[in-house]
Amino acid sequence: MTFLQQLTRYKDIVLYRTHASIKSEARQSYLGYVWFLLEPMMSTAVLYFAWSYINGAKGFEAILTILIGMVAWGWFESSVMGGAGSIKAKFHVLNQFSLPKWIFPVVTILVNSWKSLFVFGVVLAMAAAKGLIGVHTLWLPVILLVQLMLIVGLTLPISIAVTLMHDLTTVISSVFRLLFFVSGLFFTASQVKQKCVEGNTPGLYEAFLWNPMAVLIDAYRAVIQRGESPDFSLLGRAAGLALVFLVLGLAAHAYFDKKILKLTNV
Amino acid sequence: MLSKTKKEIWAVRGLNLDIFEGEKLGIMGRNGCGKSTLMRLLAGIYSADEGKVSYSRKDCHVELLSLGVGFEGNLSGAENAVLNGMLMGKSRKHMLERLDAIREFSGLNEFFDMPVYTYSSGMGLRLGFSVAMETDPDVLLIDEVLGVGDEVFVKKSEEALKQKFAGDRTVVLISHDAATIERMCTRAVWLEKGKILAEGNPAEVAAKYHQGVGAYTN
Numbered sequence: 001m002t003f004l005q006q007l008t009r010y011k012d013i014v015l016y017r018t019h020a021s022i023k024s025e026a027r028q029s030y031l032g033y034v035w036f037l038l039e040p041m042m043s044t045a046v047l048y049f050a051w052s053y054i055n056g057a058k059g060f061e062a063i064l065t066i067l068i069g070m071v072a073w074g075w076f077e078s079s080v081m082g083g084a085g086s087i088k089a090k091f092h093v094l095n096q097f098s099l100p101k102w103i104f105p106v107v108t109i110l111v112n113s114w115k116s117l118f119v120f121g122v123v124l125a126m127a128a129a130k131g132l133i134g135v136h137t138l139w140l141p142v143i144l145l146v147q148l149m150l151i152v153g154l155t156l157p158i159s160i161a162v163t164l165m166h167d168l169t170t171v172i173s174s175v176f177r178l179l180f181f182v183s184g185l186f187f188t189a190s191q192v193k194q195k196c197v198e199g200n201t202p203g204l205y206e207a208f209l210w211n212p213m214a215v216l217i218d219a220y221r222a223v224i225q226r227g228e229s230p231d232f233s234l235l236g237r238a239a240g241l242a243l244v245f246l247v248l249g250l251a252a253h254a255y256f257d258k259k260i261l262k263l264t265n266v
Numbered sequence: 267m268l269s270k271t272k273k274e275i276w277a278v279r280g281l282n283l284d285i286f287e288g289e290k291l292g293i294m295g296r297n298g299c300g301k302s303t304l305m306r307l308l309a310g311i312y313s314a315d316e317g318k319v320s321y322s323r324k325d326c327h328v329e330l331l332s333l334g335v336g337f338e339g340n341l342s343g344a345e346n347a348v349l350n351g352m353l354m355g356k357s358r359k360h361m362l363e364r365l366d367a368i369r370e371f372s373g374l375n376e377f378f379d380m381p382v383y384t385y386s387s388g389m390g391l392r393l394g395f396s397v398a399m400e401t402d403p404d405v406l407l408i409d410e411v412l413g414v415g416d417e418v419f420v421k422k423s424e425e426a427l428k429q430k431f432a433g434d435r436t437v438v439l440i441s442h443d444a445a446t447i448e449r450m451c452t453r454a455v456w457l458e459k460g461k462i463l464a465e466g467n468p469a470e471v472a473a474k475y476h477q478g479v480g481a482y483t484n
Contacts, residue, residue, distance in 0.1 A: 013352045020349055024340040027381070096332040097353045098310035258313030261306075 003250050006100050014103055018110040025111070036115040037122055044070045051186045060130060061225075067123055068220045069185035075116035076151060076213055077176055083108040083155035084172060087163045087260070094261060101260060102253050105159040109151055120144070127224050136223045139230055143219045146235060150212050150242035156249025160256050163264055183211055189218040212238035277303035278460035279316065285405075285438060287322070290431050292447030292454040292468055293440040294475050300460035301440040305330055305407050308438065329354050329403035333394030339383035343374055346382050347397045354401045364400040371426070372396035373419065388419070395423050405436040444472035 026032040044067045051066065052058045083105035087094070090104045124140075127133055162168045184192065189208070196205035208214055215238045219230035256263075278300040285291055285308075295301050306312045307319055309330040321328075336353050337346045347368045351361035369378045372392045374385075382390060408427075431437055431450055441447055447454050447468055454471035456464040456478075464474040 012358050016349060016352055016358055020338060020341055020345060023345075024338050027340040090336075093336040093353065095306070095311065096330055096335045098328075098355075099353065258311075262312060262315075 003102075003254070006102075010100060010103055013099075014106055014110065017103070017107045018114070021107060021111045022114060036118055040067065040070045040074050040119050043074070047186050055187075064123070064127065064130075064132075064225055065188060065221065066186050067126075068224060069183070069217050071116060071119045071123055072147065072217050072220055073180065073183060073185050073213065074119075075112055076147065077180070079109045079112040079151045080155050080158060081172070081176065082112060083151075084158045084162045085169065087159050088166075088264075091261070091264075100253070101159070101163075101257050102156060105155045106152070109148075109155055113148060113151075117144075124224065132225055132227065134227045136227055136229050139223045140220070143216060143223065143230060143235065146212075146239045146242060147216050149239060149246060150216070153242040153245030153249055157245065157252045160249075160252040160260065163260055164256075179211065179213060182208065183213040184208075184217050188221065189214065209234055210237075212241050276460060278307065280461060281317075283455065283462065285436065287436055288434045289453055290437045290439070290451045292451030292471075293438065293457050294442065294444050294447050294454060294471070295440075295457035296442055296479060299457045301457055302409060303460070304457065305409050305438070305440060308405070309407055323404070326405060327355055327403045328405040328407065329398075329401060330407040330409065331398050333398065334390040335394070337382050337390060337394070340381050342381055343372070343378040343385070343393050344369070347393065350394065350397045351401055354398070354403070356401050361397075361400070368393075368396045368400055371399060371422075373422075392419050392423075395419075395426075399426050399430075403435070405438065406430060408437065408439045410441055444475050448472045 026035075029035055031038065044063065047066050047070065048063055052062055057065075086104035086108045087101050093099070094101065094104075120140075124133065124137070127137075158168075158172060162172065192208050193205050196202055196208075215231070215234045219235055222228040222230050281300075281304070283304075293301055293304065303312065307314060309328050310319075311330070334350075336350055338349065341349065344365055347365060348358060348361040351364075352358060369375075372378065372395075374389060374393060377385065377389060378393075382393070385393070428450075437451075439447060439450055451468050453466065454464075454468035455462055456471050456475045458479075463478065464471045
């Protein structure tokens with residue numbers, strides 16, 4: 001069965017599980033759905049207070065810069081890290097039912113995507129209140145789609161790799177910690193460019209632009225905050241990278257789907 | 267240090283087994299004889315590293331009876347019933363249409379609409395069993411599970427299973443208890459180290475099992 005045939009066959013279960021997981025998550029805490037918004041707001045507040053003292057950037061602009069970075073990053077990190085461990089977390093279920101293994105990473109991604117879309121809506125409302133929304137904001141769905149492709153593309157192969165070799169979880173956490181600091185969450189791409197020009201290190205800026213998350217975060221800021229179109233060549237490169245990961249991930253799932261339970265030590 | 271993957275163990279190898287439509291096949295054997303691996307192979311959970319498992323019908327719905335696996339504690343019994351049925355291959359619509367029957371059979375009453383984390387383990391089993399009884403697979407695989415729950419529900423669940431056995435559905439029951447297989451099945455197989463040691467009439471296979479199993483027990 002091809003991936004598309006599986007998608008058609010299992011779409012109901014994916015959607016129902018996503019809906020059930022969102023409900024279940026909200027019921028686990030007193031504040032429920034409010035946490036979906038509160039979590040990125042709190043991280044933004046912490047980063048803002050720390051960073052505004054260092055670089056002196058204060059006010060709504062600085063908050064919005066960090067908030068956009070945090071929402072995009074939060075979506076990326078929680079989806080990939082949560083999705084990576086989701087096969088292992090559902091081993092007892094997979095040992096009883098004949099289900100394709102991608103279901104659980106995809107459900108994790110959809111749950112986090114729904115939460116992030118909700119927060120993106122709030123960010124847009126904040127930007128609109130300040131009169132920042134314009135015609136360029138119409139590019140937002142394209143950027144969201146590229147990020148979703150990147151998330152699915154990374155999560156699929158990582159979910160197989162982490163299930164087969166648990167140690168990779170630690171390695172991937174470290175890579176994510178590094179990416180958190182180099183993806184431009186609390187600084188902008190133009191600041192990186194300026195520093196690289198001043199320091200005569202253009203290679204560093206080029207390396208920065210090979211990070212698809214840095215490109216995506218800058219693209220969000222361009223269309224929401226700066227009233228510009230995204231850099232299409234960089235966005236296209238990020239989409240190309242995402243596509244490569246996606247193909248790799250689908251191939252890994254097709255190969256290991258029925259083998260992985262026998263190969264894993266849980 | 268790297269996590270070690272499982273050593274290469276052949277739980278089932280060189281097995282040649284036909285299961286006929288409508289029959290009630292009992293597979294008996296000690297713990298670790300390969301029964302559960304065989305069930306997972308039949309259910310399509312594992313792929314065979316050697317040989318193949320084939321079905322005469324392409325869309326054959328094979329289901330391994332599992333009680334309460336995959337329940338989400340924060341969701342209600344009704345929500346979990348739908349979710350669980352979908353895991354077993356049924357559509358959301360199919361399960362929604364059968365919610366009343368599941369509520370009725372489980373006897374959970376008002377608890378059916380309460381989160382599953384409020385259930386006792388027996389109540390969870392009752393819900394799981396009631397869901398499984400409404401999924402109607404072509405081939406039902408039962409791994410040691412027969413009557414579950416308290417005294418009243420044990421009778422009720424055994425009765426429901428007897429009905430499944432009485433119909434024309436194909437049932438494969440695995441158990442280390444030869445008496446259960448003698449009582450419930452029309453044909454039996456004795457499995458040891460992933461190979462068939464005896465096959466045929468349940469009473470005859472059970473007799474061979476009782477006679478010979480000692481040689482394989484440490």
